[in-house]
Amino acid sequence: MKLIVDSGSTKADWIAIDDHGKILFTTQTLGLNPEILEGDQIIERLDDRFDIQQNKKLATHLYFYGAGCGTDRMKIALKEVFQNYFINAQIVVEEDTYAAVYATTPKDEKAIVCILGTGSNCSYFDGTVLHQKVQSLGYIVMDDSSGNVYGKELIRKYYFNKMPKELAVEFEKEYNVDPDFIKNKLYKEENPNAYLATFAKFLIQHKDTEFCQKIIRKGMKSFIKNYVMQFDNCKEVPVHFVGSIAFYLKEELECAFDKYDLQLGNVLRRPIDGLISYHIANK
Template sequence: MKLLVDSGSTKADWIAIDDNGKVIFTTQSLGLNPEVLEEEEIINRLDNKFDISHNKDKATHLFFYGAGCGTDRMKDFLTSVFKKYFTKAIVSVYEDTYAAAFGTTPRGEQAIVCILGTGSNCSYFDGKVLHQKVQSLGYIAMDDGSGNRFGRHLLRGYYFNKMPMDLAKEFEEEYNLEPDYIKHNLYKEPNPNAYLATFAKFLIKHKDNDYCKKIIQDEMKDFVENYILQFENCHDVLVHFVGSIAFYLKDELEVALEKYDIKVGNVLRRPIDGLIAYHVLNK
């Protein structure tokens, strides 16, 4: 049994397949980002999902694609944790961009592959290897166009009294905006980036509001200029996207890229289904 996992900071999609790609089970756990979680919390999140804990000794391979796995240190840390848990499995840990690359180009086509979800990322896929021009410094310093950036804009706009009054009133009704509650989630709870990203749903809901529209346009512009335009061939290959932000703001994304003569390819909410095709084709 092979376990395929696509993990962001917020959630992780799990699919167990046999050698022919037949699905044995699917489930979802909380995200397993090694940049923000300790070993104990990772184990707790695995134990809390029956399908995972009940089948951990049946897994022969674990292919984990995750946010926060962009450095050897984080890959080694997570590999060690998984080997302790899935004792009979061969463990392979990749950064989440590889899930996006394999999921959007299962036959190995050259493309630029972007992630726009809780966080953001962008790489050139040559058909085998991913090449990055920008080393991520995490959600505080980077993540242009991401859910957590949108959440940051909304909170700042609300507290600096920049948000239109009618929008602010609805924002208050939908979220707990008590300062102590917000600061607790930002500084005391795990995954503050995922907490910030929860506000993106509000932005998407009101994407036609001029205030929200400007936030979206500015972030899309920053993502294109700071990430995609780093690659000289960005006008020659398709640019694929994976992630909930890209999926729900696809129209806005296409408009933003059209201004730079960049062609949008596949836009997937999640790459997990494409990963099945990839692992069947590349046994």
């Protein structure tokens, strides 16, 4: 049994396949970002899913692609946690950008591959190796145009009284805006980046308003200039995306790319289906 996992900070999609590529089961856990979770927290999230807990000794391979796995230190730490849990499996841990590459990019094609979901990332794939010019420092100082950055911007606009009144009323209906509640979520509970990203739904739902359009355009301009345009050949290769923000704001991405003469490639909400095809083809 092979386990294929695509994990963000918010959630992780799991698919188990046999040697012929037949799907045995699918499930979902909370996100397994080693930058913000300890080993026991990761185990707790695994044990919370019956299919995973019951089949852990049957797994022969685990291919894990996750947020927070961009450094050797995090890869090694997470691999050790998994090896102690899936005791009979060969463990492969890669950063989530590799999942995006395998899901969006045809074999041997060169491309820039980006993630726009709870967090954000951008790399260049030369057909064999992934190259990154910007090392992520996480949601507090980076993650341009991501769900958590958009969420933070909406909260700021609301509290600084910069949100139009009619939208503020809708915002209050949709979310608990009590300051103590928000501060507890941000500073006391797990995954504050995932909490911030929940507000991005409001931005997408009201994206036709000029207020939301300004926030979206500002975020995408920042992402393009700070991430995509770091690569000298950015106008010569397609730029692929995975992630809910990219998927639901595809039209806005197209407009932003047109302004910078960039080629928007494939845009997928989740890379997991493409990962199945990749691992079947490369078994």
